[in-house]
Amino acid sequence: MNKYQLLAYVKHFVSLDDIEAEQFASCFEEVKVKKRQFIVQPNFTNKHRSFVVKGAFRAYTIADDGQDHTLQFAIENWWVSDFNSYIYQHPATLFIVALEDSTILQIEYSKEQELKKINHKFETFFRIMAEKGLAFEHRRILFNLTHSAEARYENFLLNFPNFVQRVPQYALASYLGMTTEFLSRIRNKRTKKS
Amino acid sequence: MNKYQLLAYVKHFVSLDDIEAEQFASCFEEVKVKKRQFIVQPNFTNKHRSFVVKGAFRAYTIADDGQDHTLQFAIENWWVSDFNSYIYQHPATLFIVALEDSTILQIEYSKEQELKKINHKFETFFRIMAEKGLAFEHRRILFNLTHSAEARYENFLLNFPNFVQRVPQYALASYLGMTTEFLSRIRNKRTKKS
DNA sequence: CTTATTTCTTAAACTACTTCATATTTATTG
DNA sequence: CAATAAATATGAAGTAGTTTAAGAAATAAG
Secondary structure, three states: OOOHHHHHHHHOOOOOOHHHHHHHHOOEEEEEEOOOOEEEOOOOEOOEEEEEEEOOEEEEEEOOOOOEEEEEEEOOOOEEOOHHHHHHOOEOOOEEEEOOOEEEEEEEHHHHHHHHHHOHHHHHHHHHHHHHHHHHHHHHHHHHHHOOHHHHHHHHHHHOHHHHOOOOHHHHHHHHOOOHHHHHHHHHHHHHHO | OOOHHHHHHHOOOOOOOHHHHHHHHOOEEEEEEOOOOEEEOOOOEOOEEEEEEEOOEEEEEEOOOOOEEEEEEEOOOOEEOOHHHHHHOOEOOOEEEEOOOEEEEEEEHHHHHHHHHHOHHHHHHHHHHHHHHHHHHHHHHHHHHHOOHHHHHHHHHHHOHHHHOOOOHHHHHHHHOOOHHHHHHHHHHHHHHO
């Protein structure tokens, strides 16, 4: 199993010696996931945190009116989970589905707890992950509160150009808080302009 | 200075002996803040993380069109900061203002880094804070994506009844992503019903 | 306790975005 | 490579929430 990608990522935030690196990596299992396959489903507890080695995922919920709403996308070097389900180990509310044939590295909840216990550095790593995630979501919430549908799309294009090509339009629309029809119009207007 | 409240809070998440507790608490400074006074302002780096001992705060931004949008409220036993400014130590984009005469305990950025370095438990504590915050914002984003203005207000009433009385309506409206006029209508409709 | 300031209310006109319905294009499968 | 399904596009009608404006109520300040 190739864990260099994960370790390269981790070493960007904490420095690990060879023994620590091996210890960390050995807690992960490689899993191949086919397009349209689910790795998390509502009512089942999300037992793993997943690091995307290759591929793309979408985390979403289905509202009472039947429409879906996307909380998160993940491609190479992103983490994905139903975070509320994972950290509290209670039933998930999200679906997480592969948008492409993918490879992920998964760590089980109890193994992560162990890692964090045995080595301060591992604790630091997961602290940094959570802080970056929280800072990201703060920026997202503020941007959503302060901008129109069109501005939200423009901003996404600017910040995540590589996601745009790999994510279906209806999913992106639901991430940005608009209908797929409205996003279609925004895109159409844009291409006519340029 | 009375730090029992902070320590009681911290001990809810990590167990500290007397020495550790003293070490942790000694990094905080008590600050009194008058109503309408700012503890964070745009363009100045947010140098402290603040624990609310008594009082209430509001973190918000002013959009290009001049309207304000609230990211967060904080009352007793909540933390408040411009989190992006604090963790990356770059200029803030938020205003944080006292909604009442308040008392807070502030820790400076560099002291927090030191605490996290010297004792695994302190690292764990801040990791848990970040994780809880991230899980909270995930729930918020999902709820906002999936519910109408009225449902968002009802949900806030249900989850944070104690905030509602202490927060001006225009601020609550801007937190929930609607105008104060519209929230006024929602409230009026509700009181007529019951 | 009077005046000034801030916050909340109400109503009417407006608009950004949704809904619905159907056509078109792109992707998937036997 | 047909045939079927899934995703996107487009127009017309509808609506949730905004905007503007003006008055009423509450709070703060002299």
